[in-house]
Amino acid sequence: MKLVPVWIYIENGTFLEAKSFGVLGTKIGEMNFNSAMTGYQEILTDPSYAGQFVVSTMPEVGIVGTNADDMESSNIHASGMIVRKINANSSNFRSQKNIINFLHEHGGFGICDIDTRYLTKMIRDNGSKMMVASTEISDKTALKAILDAAPNRENIDYTKQVTTSSVYVHKLARWDEASLSYRDAKNSLNKKVVVLDFGVKKSILSELCESGLEVEVAPASTSAKSLISRFKNGEISGVLLSCGPGNPLILKEAIEEIKLLIKEKLPMLGIGLGHQLISIAHGHSASKLKFGQHGDNYPVKNIKTGSVKISTQNYNYNVSESVCKIATSTHINLFSEAIAGLKYNDSPIISVQYHPEGGPGPHENRDIFQTFVSML
Structure with missing residues (x-):
């Protein structure tokens, strides 16, 4: 070497x-x-x-x-x-x-x-x-x-570098330890969701497939108008805003499109960057942390049940506490005491700051995907 x-x-x-x-x-x-x-x-x-x-x-x-x-x-x-x-x-x-x-x-x-x-x-x-x-x-x-x-990193739109250039369907479900391979997606629920790819991980897509959904991945620039039309026509049942890199505050165009999705009350799940963008689109900002949270050993508490689970996290921005005027905090990060999960009061929208798919990391937070499915 x-x-x-x-x-x-x-x-x-x-x-x-x-x-x-x-x-x-x-x-x-x-x-x-x-x-x-x-x-x-x-x-x-x-x-x-x-x-x-x-x-x-x-x-x-x-x-x-x-x-x-x-x-x-x-x-x-x-x-x-x-x-x-x-x-x-x-x-x-x-x-x-x-x-x-x-x-x-x-x-x-x-x-x-x-x-x-x-x-x-x-x-x-x-x-x-x-x-x-x-x-x-x-x-x-x-x-x-x-x-x-x-260039100043805070002014770089990294999502343009990592988003998919074309629409595709993800066809693999969860990893099977017995066969050492990914299970095939079954679409047992006969429902389709669109994942707006701000920097999505394969593990997130596989968890959605494991939940019985058909999973279509689309560029982050996909128009809200097209998604709303497909939702009203019964072609899709919901939207996931994926995790991703960089400063959420500079993604002005995406924020405006998300505002339209919120107005039409499309069922949505936000993860990581998606969690931050939904909050910002509701008029509640985000702020950069001193050094962020990066690792697979962060305890998150479910406020309703009191249970604590270990999570994978990778983020540099926190949503503002003011978002709790319009949403209910469902999870809290026990290291930083920051908001780790939200359920919006008047919309079929939930979001989490952590990575529920656990890739890498623990898999005990996968229930978030089932909660999303129940909203569709």
């Missing part, structure tokens, strides 16, 4: 040297830490991580390798992954290639042999930081100039 030097400049002036195990080049992104102990392949291929360097708090990464079945999308979307130690010797019966070959195949950027605890504490204490990493440029001043000239 041959590693090459990589130089890192962080916006607070920190300059570091480490090793690169992915493709060569220069990459810019926002540095955030992720507390998941497993699931690095799912994290890298989750479109919600577009524009982010993911610092893994797990000290050693790569031991289970990678495989085609665990892809959350067709490619790597994270700017890069940063790990303490990389293990190229994968040891898992499902592994098809090691993490290094995987990154090279998909154009992924990898950094290792660096103190990830130091980086995690920096983010925890001072907030998320923009950074540039390069295997080509070793001069601190030159790297600073590149980072200074980069």
